[in-house]
Amino acid sequence: MRHTLEAYGYGEIRTPVFEETQLFVRSVGSETDIVQKEMYTFNDRRGRSLTLRPEGTASVVRAYLENHLGREAGVRRFYYLGPMFRYDRPQAGRFREFFQVGAEAIGSGDPEQDIEIIDLLSMLLHDLGLKDLEVEVNSVGHPGCRQAYESELRAALERERGKLCATCGTRIEGNPLRVFDCKNEACRGVMSRLPLLRNHLCDACETHHATVLAGLARLGIPHKENPMIVRGLDYYTRTAFEVHYPPLGAQSALGGGGRYDGLVEACGGPPTPAVGFSAGIERVLFALEQTSAEAPVEPPIVVLPLGDAARVPALELARELRAVAPTAVDLSGRSLKALLRSAGRGGAHVAVILGDKEMTRAEVTVRDLLAGEQETSPRTGVTAAVQALLQRHGGEA
Numbered sequence: 001m002r003h004t005l006e007a008y009g010y011g012e013i014r015t016p017v018f019e020e021t022q023l024f025v026r027s028v029g030s031e032t033d034i035v036q037k038e039m040y041t042f043n044d045r046r047g048r049s050l051t052l053r054p055e056g057t058a059s060v061v062r063a064y065l066e067n068h069l070g071r072e073a074g075v076r077r078f079y080y081l082g083p084m085f086r087y088d089r090p091q092a093g094r095f096r097e098f099f100q101v102g103a104e105a106i107g108s109g110d111p112e113q114d115i116e117i118i119d120l121l122s123m124l125l126h127d128l129g130l131k132d133l134e135v136e137v138n139s140v141g142h143p144g145c146r147q148a149y150e151s152e153l154r155a156a157l158e159r160e161r162g163k164l165c166a167t168c169g170t171r172i173e174g175n176p177l178r179v180f181d182c183k184n185e186a187c188r189g190v191m192s193r194l195p196l197l198r199n200h201l202c203d204a205c206e207t208h209h210a211t212v213l214a215g216l217a218r219l220g221i222p223h224k225e226n227p228m229i230v231r232g233l234d235y236y237t238r239t240a241f242e243v244h245y246p247p248l249g250a251q252s253a254l255g256g257g258g259r260y261d262g263l264v265e266a267c268g269g270p271p272t273p274a275v276g277f278s279a280g281i282e283r284v285l286f287a288l289e290q291t292s293a294e295a296p297v298e299p300p301i302v303v304l305p306l307g308d309a310a311r312v313p314a315l316e317l318a319r320e321l322r323a324v325a326p327t328a329v330d331l332s333g334r335s336l337k338a339l340l341r342s343a344g345r346g347g348a349h350v351a352v353i354l355g356d357k358e359m360t361r362a363e364v365t366v367r368d369l370l371a372g373e374q375e376t377s378p379r380t381g382v383t384a385a386v387q388a389l390l391q392r393h394g395g396e397a
């Protein structure tokens with residue numbers, strides 16, 4: 001994941017695992033389930049209220065402002081990877097401490113930035129071996145286009161009040177859009193009859209949305225519109241999306257995100273447009289386990305020493321090969337057959353075999369794990385031989 005994120009020019013940001021509670025109340029929203037019932041909140045020794053981070057964006061925005069990272073004009077690109085905490089009901093694939101990967105592009109309000117963020121999340125999952133992903137995308141407009149819509153939505157909800165759950169009943173006056181987040185069976189039935197925000201966009205939001213859709217098509221990213229993806233807070237604007245892995249069935253979302261043009265300002269900064277995503281690492285691992293796809297555990301090159309005398313020379317050889325590409329040495333001491341099998345399964349492309357015979361002749365065997373072919377190379381020429389082989393596989397790497 002780091003490899004893909006950095007290949008797109010995103011740099012890692014590491015924030016503390018806890019922040020002042022108010023940051024999450026302000027940024028995630030006081031009306032959300034996260035803030036109302038899922039946060040681990042405690043007082044420190046001076047009585048200040050702190051909270052274990054339930055998500056990553058708030059901390060990135062806080063760090064961005066506190067450290068004046070927006071001082072230079074242009075777009076700042078960040079990614080994070082780490083533990084988050086929510087007091088949720090533990091169930092299959094869901095933990096109270098869980099890991100997320102996320103990226104934020106702060107400083108651009110343009111639709112092309114949304115396209116890049118969606119492309120980045122799809123490529124991140126694609127590079128792990130998850131093919132056939134599907135992006136669901138929607139626009140939640142800007143606060144202006146939501147205002148007119150909300151009164152119409154309130155009227156429609158008022159007519160259905162008797163069928164809604166108690167929580168949604170209170171949402172009619174407060175934040176009616178939040179009804180779309182309800183998991184209640186009866187509320188979900190009502191949803192299909194409600195007016196859609198998607199059909200109430202102003203011209204500027206409509207154009208932005210059309211540009212995002214056209215860009216996804218141009219990049220060949222499979223996608224469809226889903227008007228039910230709603231983020232009912234004022235900070236969220238325009239693009240909202242989820243990336244699904246359909247083989248997982250009902251719970252197929254691996255990640256999602258969207259544009260949050262109002263968040264930096266809500267956290268005390270100047271008006272600054274931004275867009276980002278997050279994905280659950282446990283969900284991704286679960287998806288990989290459900291398919292034949294396995295997360296690559298080996299780098300492109302693996303050196304396989306056979307016999308005791310070859311072990312230290314293998315470490316020396318690997319040092320040279322690292323100039324070409326990341327290289328691991330398998331020191332498990334198993335048979336050649338077992339070594340080759342795990343190198344291939346682990347996702348390595350080239351195995352460099354160093355045994356007694358090769359040692360005495362100052363040679364190595366270079367095996368193409370994708371094609372299943374091998375050749376002998378003089379020890380001195382091994383770097384060039386491996387490089388040529390990897391270049392031939394360049395298109396597949």
Ligand SMILES: [Zn+2]
Pocket residue numbers: 141142143144145201202203204205206
């Ligand atoms: Zn609008």
Ligand SMILES: [Zn+2]
Pocket residue numbers: 164165166167168179182183184187
């Ligand atoms: Zn409900």
